[in-house]
Amino acid sequence: MIHLLVSIKQVPDTTNIRIDPETGSLIRKGVPAILNPYDAHAVAAAAEWKRKLGGKITIITMGPPSATLALQECIELGADRGILLSDRKFAGSDTWATSYVLAEAIRKIHEEDPIDLLFFGKQAIDGDTAQVGPGVATRLEFPLITYATNIREINQDEGFVLIERKTELRTEIIRATLPALLTCEKEIAEIPYAALPDLIKSLRYETETWTAEDPVIYDETKIGLKGSPTKVSKTGTPKQHEPGETFKVAEIGLKESVDTVFEKMISNSSVASLWE
Amino acid sequence: MSNEKIQFDVVVVGAGLAGSTAAAIAARHGLDVAIIERGRSPGGKNFFGGALYTHSLEEIYPDLWDRKPPLERPVTETGFWFLSKDGMVKATVQGGRINNEPIDAYVALRAKFDSWWAEQAEEEGAFIIPKTLVTDFIYEEGQVVGVTTDRPQGDIYAPVIIICEGVNNILTQKLGLIDHDIQPTKAALAVKQLISLSPKTINARLGLPSRKHGMAISVVGDVSMGMPGLGFLYTADKAVSLGVGVTLHALQETQIKPYELLQRYLEHPAIAPIIEGGQLMEYGAHLIPEGGWKEMPKLFTGGAMVAGDAASMVNALHWEGTNMAIVAGKQAGLTAIEAHQKGDFSAQTLSSYQDGLQERFVMKDLRQYRRMSKFLANHPEFMEIYPTFLNDAMGNFFTSFGKPKRQLYKEIWRSLTSRRSLLKVIGDMVSFGRAVIGI
Amino acid sequence: MDKKNKVNREDLPEVYIDDILMSLKYYTDEHEFHLEIIDPKVCQQCVDKPCIDFCPVGCYRAQDGDTVQIAVQSCIECGTCRILCPYFNISWKYPRGGFGVNYKFG
Numbered sequence: 001m002i003h004l005l006v007s008i009k010q011v012p013d014t015t016n017i018r019i020d021p022e023t024g025s026l027i028r029k030g031v032p033a034i035l036n037p038y039d040a041h042a043v044a045a046a047a048e049w050k051r052k053l054g055g056k057i058t059i060i061t062m063g064p065p066s067a068t069l070a071l072q073e074c075i076e077l078g079a080d081r082g083i084l085l086s087d088r089k090f091a092g093s094d095t096w097a098t099s100y101v102l103a104e105a106i107r108k109i110h111e112e113d114p115i116d117l118l119f120f121g122k123q124a125i126d127g128d129t130a131q132v133g134p135g136v137a138t139r140l141e142f143p144l145i146t147y148a149t150n151i152r153e154i155n156q157d158e159g160f161v162l163i164e165r166k167t168e169l170r171t172e173i174i175r176a177t178l179p180a181l182l183t184c185e186k187e188i189a190e191i192p193y194a195a196l197p198d199l200i201k202s203l204r205y206e207t208e209t210w211t212a213e214d215p216v217i218y219d220e221t222k223i224g225l226k227g228s229p230t231k232v233s234k235t236g237t238p239k240q241h242e243p244g245e246t247f248k249v250a251e252i253g254l255k256e257s258v259d260t261v262f263e264k265m266i267s268n269s270s271v272a273s274l275w276e
Numbered sequence: 277m278s279n280e281k282i283q284f285d286v287v288v289v290g291a292g293l294a295g296s297t298a299a300a301i302a303a304r305h306g307l308d309v310a311i312i313e314r315g316r317s318p319g320g321k322n323f324f325g326g327a328l329y330t331h332s333l334e335e336i337y338p339d340l341w342d343r344k345p346p347l348e349r350p351v352t353e354t355g356f357w358f359l360s361k362d363g364m365v366k367a368t369v370q371g372g373r374i375n376n377e378p379i380d381a382y383v384a385l386r387a388k389f390d391s392w393w394a395e396q397a398e399e400e401g402a403f404i405i406p407k408t409l410v411t412d413f414i415y416e417e418g419q420v421v422g423v424t425t426d427r428p429q430g431d432i433y434a435p436v437i438i439i440c441e442g443v444n445n446i447l448t449q450k451l452g453l454i455d456h457d458i459q460p461t462k463a464a465l466a467v468k469q470l471i472s473l474s475p476k477t478i479n480a481r482l483g484l485p486s487r488k489h490g491m492a493i494s495v496v497g498d499v500s501m502g503m504p505g506l507g508f509l510y511t512a513d514k515a516v517s518l519g520v521g522v523t524l525h526a527l528q529e530t531q532i533k534p535y536e537l538l539q540r541y542l543e544h545p546a547i548a549p550i551i552e553g554g555q556l557m558e559y560g561a562h563l564i565p566e567g568g569w570k571e572m573p574k575l576f577t578g579g580a581m582v583a584g585d586a587a588s589m590v591n592a593l594h595w596e597g598t599n600m601a602i603v604a605g606k607q608a609g610l611t612a613i614e615a616h617q618k619g620d621f622s623a624q625t626l627s628s629y630q631d632g633l634q635e636r637f638v639m640k641d642l643r644q645y646r647r648m649s650k651f652l653a654n655h656p657e658f659m660e661i662y663p664t665f666l667n668d669a670m671g672n673f674f675t676s677f678g679k680p681k682r683q684l685y686k687e688i689w690r691s692l693t694s695r696r697s698l699l700k701v702i703g704d705m706v707s708f709g710r711a712v713i714g715i
Numbered sequence: 716m717d718k719k720n721k722v723n724r725e726d727l728p729e730v731y732i733d734d735i736l737m738s739l740k741y742y743t744d745e746h747e748f749h750l751e752i753i754d755p756k757v758c759q760q761c762v763d764k765p766c767i768d769f770c771p772v773g774c775y776r777a778q779d780g781d782t783v784q785i786a787v788q789s790c791i792e793c794g795t796c797r798i799l800c801p802y803f804n805i806s807w808k809y810p811r812g813g814f815g816v817n818y819k820f821g
Contacts, residue, residue, distance in 0.1 A: 194427065197429055406813070446808075457798060543728055
C-alpha cells in the first residue's frame with residue numbers, strides 16, 4: 001500500500017480570459033475557475049500508480065471555499081481524500097507564505113499517515129512562478145525533482161523512485177529516496193475518462209476544510225499578507241504591439257497568403273539568419 | 277472500485293428546460309432522481325434566440341421572482357420587422373397589455389439560465405451527473421429499466437427514464453418511438469451572433485426607454501433571401517442577439533453558407549447601424565424541430581417518456597418551444613410519481629403523460645398549427661414578395677414625389693399584382709388563415 | 716436549372732468563419748473523433764459536396780479538389796450534416812461527455 005499526495009491549485013481558465021479593447025487590461029470577471037492543468041496530469045499520474053501498487057491518494061489545496069470544485073475533480077480522477085486549507089488569514093499569501101502553509105499541513109498529514117511520494121504541477125497557469133513545489137520540498141527537506149515527465153519505478157521496499165525529467169538539452173533519469181517531491185509536466189500521464197462510479201463519488205464528495213488554527217496552528221506572522229515578503233509595487237499591461245500586416249485568406253487565397261508571408265519572413269534579416 | 281448497481285427512482289436524460297423541470301417535479305415528491313447531462317455543466321450545450329415565457333416558469337416555481345432568475349430584459353416590445361432589400365417596415369406592439377406585470381416574456385441566455393434552472397432542480401433534491409453521454413437503453417422483459425452511458429462501468433438503472441435529449445433525438449429513435457430521423461423539410465437551422473453593446477447604446481438605437489425594456493422581434497423578408505425562414509432580434513441586458521433560421525431543405529436547395537446568410541442580415545442597411553461598433557461575444561447554431569404535430573414521436577413506452585425538442589414540441593410560427601418543454605417536463609415528472617405510487621411502469625400507466633398533455637395548450641396548439649410548416653415551405657411569397665410589397669407600399673404611401681394620390685394607389689396596387697396575381701393573393705390569405713386556425 | 720441559382724449568391728458577403736469561431740469555447744477531445752466520413756470514395760464521387768456549404772461552422776473542407784476533410788474540433792454538434800449529407804456518409808455521434816462546444820451565453 002502506498003500513500004501519494006498531490007498538491008493542487010484552482011486557477012482562472014486563462015484560455016478564457018479576454019482583453020478589454022478599451023483599457024487593454026484582462027477581464028477576469030466571469031472567467032471560470034478550473035483545476036490547474038499541470039496539477040490534473042499530476043493527479044492522473046498518482047492515480048495510475050495507485051492502480052498499480054494499491055493504496056490511496058490525498059489531495060491538498062489552499063484556496064477559497066469554491067476550490068472544493070477542483071478537489072472534486074481530483075476525486076473524479078481517482079483520489080480518495082481532499083483537504084482544503086481555507087481561512088481569511090491565508091488570503092494574500094505569496095509563494096513563500098503558501099509553501100509554508102502547505103508544508104506544515106503536509107507535515108501534519110505525514111505524521112499521521114506517512115506519505116511516500118508527493119506530486120505538484122510544474123507551475124500554475126495563472127502565476128507561472130513554479131516556486132511553491134520547490135518551496136515545500138525545501139521546508140520538508142525532501143528530495144526535489146522538477147519537470148518530471150515519467151515515473152519509471154516506485155520501489156517501496158528499497159525506498160526509492162526513478163524519475164525521468166526534461167531539461168532543455170536532454171532527458172535525465174534521477175534516482176531519489178522516498179519520500180520525494182515531484183513537479184510534473186503534462187507528459188507524466190494522460191488524463192483518464194473517469195468511470196461513472198468515480199464521477200458520482202466526486203459529485204457527492206464533501207471536502208475537509210482546515211483553517212489557520214485547526215488542526216495545524218499557524219504562526220500568523222508567517223501567513224497571508226503579513227507573511228509574504230513579495231511586494232507588488234506596480235502592475236501594468238504591456239504596451240500593445242503595433243498590429244502586424246494582415247493577409248486575408250478569404251480575399252487573396254491560401255497560396256498567395258502563404259507565399260507572401262514566406263517572402264516577408266525571408267526578406268527579414270533576423271529570420272533569414274535562422275534559415276542558413 | 278465498487279461493483280454496486282447504480283440505481284435511481286427516475287433517470288432524466290438531458291438537463292435542459294424539459295429535463296430539469298421533470299426532475300424538479302419528481303424530486304419534490306421525494307423520488308430519487310438523477311439528471312444525466314452530456315455538457316460540462318447544465319446549459320453548456322443549449323442555445324436559442326430567444327425569450328422565455330414567464331407563465332411556464334411560474335407554474336413550476338410560484339416564488340420564481342424571489343429565486344432571482346438570471347433573466348435579461350423583459351419583452352416590452354414585440355412584433356415583426358419586414359425587410360426589403362434596402363428598407364424596413366416595422367409592425368410592433370408596445371405598452372398596453374405587453375407592459376402589464378407580470379411581463380409575459382423575458383429575453384434569456386440559455387447557458388446562464390439553464391444552469392440556474394438545473395440548480396433549482398438540485399435544490400428540490402435531484403442529483404445532476406454532468407459530463408456523461410447516455411448512449412442506449414437497458415431492457416428487461418421488453419421494458420426499459422435503465423440506460424448505458426459512455427463512461428466505464430457506466431450503466432444506470434431506473435424504472436422510469438424521461439428522455440429530454442433535444443432536437444437530435446437519437447435515443448428516441450433507438451427506442452423505436454419514431455421510425456425515422458429528422459427530415460430536411462421538418463427542421464430549421466438557426467444561426468445567431470450575440471453582440472455586446474452598452475445598455476445605453478441599445479436603448480438609444482432601438483428606442484427603448486430603459487434597461488427594463490426589451491424587444492423580441494421576428495424579421496421577415498429579405499433576411500431569408502426568399503427561403504422559408506425568419507430572422508430575429510432579441511435584446512439582452514448588455515448585448516443583442518441577431519440570427520436567422522431557414523429550413524434544412526432550403527439550405528440543401530440553395531447551397532448557401534448559413535454564416536454568410538447571417539452576415540448578409542447583419543450588413544443590411546436597416547440592421548447594420550443597430551450593431552455598429554459592437555463586439556461579437558458568441559456565435560452559435562442549433563436545429564429547431566419544425567415538424568410539429570405531424571413529426572411527434574410516440575410519447576411513451578414501457579419505462580420511458582420523451583419531452584421537449586426530442587418530441588418535436590415546437591410551435592414554429594409563434595417561436596414557442598421552451599414553454600411546451602417545461603409543461604411537458606412537468607407532466608412527465610407527475611406521471612413518474614404516479615407510476616411509482618402504483619408500482620407499475622408499463623406503457624399503460626405512462627400513457628397518462630400523453631393524456632395530461634392533451635389537456636394543456638401543448639398538444640392543442642401543436643395540433644392547431646399542424647399545417648404551418650408545410651404551408652410556409654409551399655408559400656415562399658410570404659418570405660419575399662409580401663415583405664417587399666409592404667416596403668414598396670409604405671414607401672409610396674408616405675412619399676409624394678408630386679404625384680396625384682389616385683396614381684399613387686394604382687402604383688401600390690400594381691407593385692403587388694405585378695408580383696403575384698390577385699387570385700393567388702386571395703388564395704395565399706385563405707391558406708395562411710387555415711394553417712393558423714388549424715382547420 | 717442549377718439549384719445554386721435559386722438565390723443570388725453574388726449577394727452574399729464572404730465570411731472567414733474561423734474568425735467567428737474564436738468567440739466559442741471548446742473542450743477538445745484529443746483521443747476520440749465524434750465525426751467521421753464513412754467512405755472517402757463516396758465523397759470523391761459527390762459532385763456538389765454540399766457539406767462544405769451547409770455546415771454552420773465550416774467543419775467540412777475540400778481537400779485536393781475531390782476529397783473532404785473534417786475539422787472535428789470546430790463542430791458545435793448541431794446535427795445538420797447527419798441529416799443533409801446526400802449519401803448519409805457521415806458517421807455522427809455526440810462527443811464524449813464533457814467534450815465539445817461549451818456555450819458561455821447560449
